[in-house]
Amino acid sequence: MNRPTLTTSAGSPIADDNNSITAGERGPLTFDNYQLFEKLAHFNRERIPERVVHARGSGAYGTFKVSKSLAEYTRADFLQIVGQTTDVFLRFSTVGGGQDSSDYARDPRGFAVKFYTQQGNYDIVGNNTPVFFLNDPIMFPDFVHSQKKNPRTNLPDPARMYEFWANHPQSLHQMTILMSERGIPSSWRHINGYGSHTFSFWNHNNERFWIKWHFKTNQGIGCLSADEAAGLPSHGAQQDLVEAIDRGDYPSWTVKIQILSEDDARSFPHNPFDLTKVWPHDLVPLIEVGSLELNRNVDNYFAETEQAAFAPSNFVPGIGPSPDKMLQARLLAYQDAHRYRLGVNHNQLPVNAPVCPMGHYQADGQMAGMRQSEQASDVNFYPNNQGESAAPDASTAAPPLALEGSVNVCPHSQDGADYFSQAGDLFRLMNDDQRTDLAGTIAGGLNFADPDVQKKMLEYFFEADPDYAYRVRSAMGG
Numbered sequence: 001m002n003r004p005t006l007t008t009s010a011g012s013p014i015a016d017d018n019n020s021i022t023a024g025e026r027g028p029l030t031f032d033n034y035q036l037f038e039k040l041a042h043f044n045r046e047r048i049p050e051r052v053v054h055a056r057g058s059g060a061y062g063t064f065k066v067s068k069s070l071a072e073y074t075r076a077d078f079l080q081i082v083g084q085t086t087d088v089f090l091r092f093s094t095v096g097g098g099q100d101s102s103d104y105a106r107d108p109r110g111f112a113v114k115f116y117t118q119q120g121n122y123d124i125v126g127n128n129t130p131v132f133f134l135n136d137p138i139m140f141p142d143f144v145h146s147q148k149k150n151p152r153t154n155l156p157d158p159a160r161m162y163e164f165w166a167n168h169p170q171s172l173h174q175m176t177i178l179m180s181e182r183g184i185p186s187s188w189r190h191i192n193g194y195g196s197h198t199f200s201f202w203n204h205n206n207e208r209f210w211i212k213w214h215f216k217t218n219q220g221i222g223c224l225s226a227d228e229a230a231g232l233p234s235h236g237a238q239q240d241l242v243e244a245i246d247r248g249d250y251p252s253w254t255v256k257i258q259i260l261s262e263d264d265a266r267s268f269p270h271n272p273f274d275l276t277k278v279w280p281h282d283l284v285p286l287i288e289v290g291s292l293e294l295n296r297n298v299d300n301y302f303a304e305t306e307q308a309a310f311a312p313s314n315f316v317p318g319i320g321p322s323p324d325k326m327l328q329a330r331l332l333a334y335q336d337a338h339r340y341r342l343g344v345n346h347n348q349l350p351v352n353a354p355v356c357p358m359g360h361y362q363a364d365g366q367m368a369g370m371r372q373s374e375q376a377s378d379v380n381f382y383p384n385n386q387g388e389s390a391a392p393d394a395s396t397a398a399p400p401l402a403l404e405g406s407v408n409v410c411p412h413s414q415d416g417a418d419y420f421s422q423a424g425d426l427f428r429l430m431n432d433d434q435r436t437d438l439a440g441t442i443a444g445g446l447n448f449a450d451p452d453v454q455k456k457m458l459e460y461f462f463e464a465d466p467d468y469a470y471r472v473r474s475a476m477g478g
C-alpha cells in the first residue's frame, strides 16, 4: 500500500518518528531534535479551558425541516416554506460537572442547536427544562459556585446547593424538576429541549410576537434512578449517541412553538419574561412547526464538539431577544466566553462558520484568515465609497420595542412574584410514587444542610403544596 509520508505540521517529511537524535547510542539529546521539540511543544498545548459550565457534552450534525410555514409570524428565511431544510449542529451537555464528570449526573441537560441559515447562524442555547433556577443574571455566578464542588474539599456538597436555594425561592420550580424522576435522563436522545426564554418573532409587516421553542423527543422521555445511574459508565450517553447515529438509527425531535401576541402578553397572568415560569399550555397551545433529526457524527470531537461556540446573541432577521433579564445578560456572556476559550476569531472555525455570504470589517486577531474569504483584502473600513463592498441593510432591523409605564432605571426586585404555584402544579401532576421519589431525593441532600436552611426549604414546599412539605419532612425522618 502506498502510504502518505509522515510530515511536520509545516509539511516537511519526517525520516524517523520513533527515535530521538542522541550524541552516541547512550548519549544525551542534541539541539537538532527540532521534530521532537515540535511534537512535545504541540502536545503541551493540546488543552484549552473547559467551558465554565456545561463542560461535558456530545455533539452531532443534522437537519431541521419545516412542517408549517411561520411567514405569518417571522421573516426568518429558514422558517418560510413547508419542506424547507436547514443544516444544524446540536450539542448536549450536563451543567455543573467538569469534563471528568459523568454523563449520568442529576443535573439539567444543555440542548444547544446551531442552525446554519442563509441569513447567518441562528443559535438556540437551551436546556431540557422549560424554566431555570433564576430570573436575574446578577445571581448566576453565585448560583453556579453553590452548585459546583466545595472549593475546600473539592467534593460535591448538597448543603451548599440547598443554602443557595433556601435564599432564592425563585429556584423552587426548577429544583422540583431536577429532584423529580426527570432529574437523571437515560441518554441525550431521550430528553426534550426547550429554548426556555421568551424570544421575539417579527414578520414582514414588522408585527412582533413573543414565542417559546419546544423540541419534543421522538424517542420518548427516558429517566434513571440514582441507583441505575451509579451502575453506568461515565461516558454512556456519548457512546449511545455515537452508536445510534453510526447504525443509522437517527434520533429526532418534533419542534413546536408557543406564540403570544404583544397585547396578550400585557394581560398575561404572570410576567411572560420570567424564566422561572412556563406559559401554561392551556393558555398558549403548542403549535407544531417542524422536525429535527441528527444524522451525522463529528469526525473529530475536539475540533467540532469542543470548539463549538453557541451564543444566544446569534439571531437572524425575524428573530430577536425579549426583555427577559436572563436572556439579556446571556447576549453578552457567551461571545465573551468564546473570546477567552477559543479566541476572537472563533466564528471562523468550520463548526461555527456561517454558510451564507459574509461581509464585515472586523480584522486580524489571533488565527485570522482560517476563512480567507472573510478577511477584507483592500477595503477594511466603513463607511467607504466602494460600491462593491459590504454595507448595512436597514430592512433587516427589528421593530422598535415600546417601553411601558414610567421607566425608572434601578435594580428591580422580583422577590414579590409567586414562585410557588407552578412548583405546586408540577407536584400535583405527579402520582404517589413520583411524589415519594421526589421527597426522598430532596431529603437525601437537604439532610446535609443547616437547620435554618431546612426550615426555609420546608416553608417553600408548604407554600407550593402542604403535601410536598409533609412528604419531604417525613423522608427526612422528621
Ligand code: HEM
Pocket: 050, 051, 052, 053, 054, 057, 091, 092, 093, 109, 110, 111, 112, 125, 126, 127, 132, 136, 137, 138, 140, 195, 196, 197, 308, 309, 310, 326, 329, 330, 333, 334, 337, 338, 341
Ligand atoms: C445569566 C445567565 C447565564 C449565564 C451568564 C450563562 C453563561 C454561560 C457560559 C459562560 C457558558 C460557557 C460558554 C462557552 O464557554 O462556550 C454557558 C454555556 C451554556 N449555557 Fe449558559 N448561562 C446562563 C444561563 C443559561 C440558561 C438559562 C440556559 C438554558 C436555558 C443556559 C444554557 C447553556 C448551554 C446549553 C450551554 C452550553 C452550550 C454548548 O453546548 O456549548 N445557560 N453558559
